[in-house]
Amino acid sequence: MNFKHFAFLLLAGVLFTSCKTNSETTTPGGFKYEVLNEGTGESIKDDDYVYFTIKVLGDDTELINEMNDENDLPVLRIPEELPTGPQSNPIIDVFKLSHAKVGAEYKLYMPLDSLPGARAEYPHIENFVYYFTIKKIVDEEAFNQKQQEAQAEMAAKAALQQARLPEIEALVKSTLDAYKAGKLKTEKTPSGLEYYIVEQGTGDNTQSGQVINADYYGTLMDGTKFDDSFSRGQEFSFVVGQGMVIRGWDEGFTHFNKGSKGFLFIPYELAYGEAGSPPVIPAQANLLFYVELNDIQNR
Numbered sequence: 001m002n003f004k005h006f007a008f009l010l011l012a013g014v015l016f017t018s019c020k021t022n023s024e025t026t027t028p029g030g031f032k033y034e035v036l037n038e039g040t041g042e043s044i045k046d047d048d049y050v051y052f053t054i055k056v057l058g059d060d061t062e063l064i065n066e067m068n069d070e071n072d073l074p075v076l077r078i079p080e081e082l083p084t085g086p087q088s089n090p091i092i093d094v095f096k097l098s099h100a101k102v103g104a105e106y107k108l109y110m111p112l113d114s115l116p117g118a119r120a121e122y123p124h125i126e127n128f129v130y131y132f133t134i135k136k137i138v139d140e141e142a143f144n145q146k147q148q149e150a151q152a153e154m155a156a157k158a159a160l161q162q163a164r165l166p167e168i169e170a171l172v173k174s175t176l177d178a179y180k181a182g183k184l185k186t187e188k189t190p191s192g193l194e195y196y197i198v199e200q201g202t203g204d205n206t207q208s209g210q211v212i213n214a215d216y217y218g219t220l221m222d223g224t225k226f227d228d229s230f231s232r233g234q235e236f237s238f239v240v241g242q243g244m245v246i247r248g249w250d251e252g253f254t255h256f257n258k259g260s261k262g263f264l265f266i267p268y269e270l271a272y273g274e275a276g277s278p279p280v281i282p283a284q285a286n287l288l289f290y291v292e293l294n295d296i297q298n299r
């Protein structure tokens with residue numbers, strides 16, 4: 001995983017153990033950090049890969065985001081020489097300068113004005129405070145092996161999704177035919193959105209601000225497909241209610257829970273509007289999506 005946008009990707013719960021220290025220093029770029037726990041075992045070496053959890057707080061009080069999924073941790077390679085200028089990364093600086101070990105914990109202060117664009121989104125915050133805990137350190141050979149295994153797993157999953165396309169296409173056609181014939185009992189919201197649940201999942205419905213992973217198959221109302229995730233074998237992820245997708249999706253997925261499958265009938269006002277999105281989506285185009293909500297995560 002590429003940890004490019006470290007300012008907003010973010011974070012891990014910090015465990016304060018008996019091996020704490022309060023040493024405080026600065027990175028070559030001038031960012032203050034503290035070593036909260038020195039960790040144990042061997043120190044990192046050049047070309048090692050460091051897996052870690054990370055947690056970001058606004059002014060050390062407001063939770064901005066966190067990343068602590070053991071199966072999808074952020075990872076950084078430790079270079080022989082620290083990058084400088086625009087290529088520098090204070091997280092790498094902290095790990096290398098402190099001779100990081102497994103279990104090491106850190107606190108890094110990032111003034112908001114040092115992060116391009118952050119001030120507009122968080123005008124009330126002066127600093128992002130990052131907490132890191134190192135979970136695993138592996139050499140280049142072990143990292144490459146893990147990457148190869150992950151790619152093989154992704155390829156196998158993609159093949160399974162692609163094999164489902166005929167089944168999905170048939171379901172979309174029959175459902176669209178039933179809808180046009182007035183034989184499909186959909187639920188309609190005040191906005192004009194309609195949805196139809198094929199298979200109910202478990203747990204609570206999605207809420208605004210949560211991250212979802214979903215597969216989809218989208219068509220115009222004449223049945224013409226314009227996009228889908230199944231043929232790519234890669235699900236789509238986004239934060240609900242943040243305007244990252246069309247309004248019909250932001251609203252529509254709040255009627256689905258984890259594991260559910262169904263259809264969204266989206267009026268053009270909640271899709272691509274009067275103009276559409278030429279050349280794929282015409283002006284004033286109402287849209288149909290078959291969706292499968294695979295996972296819901298809190299930010």
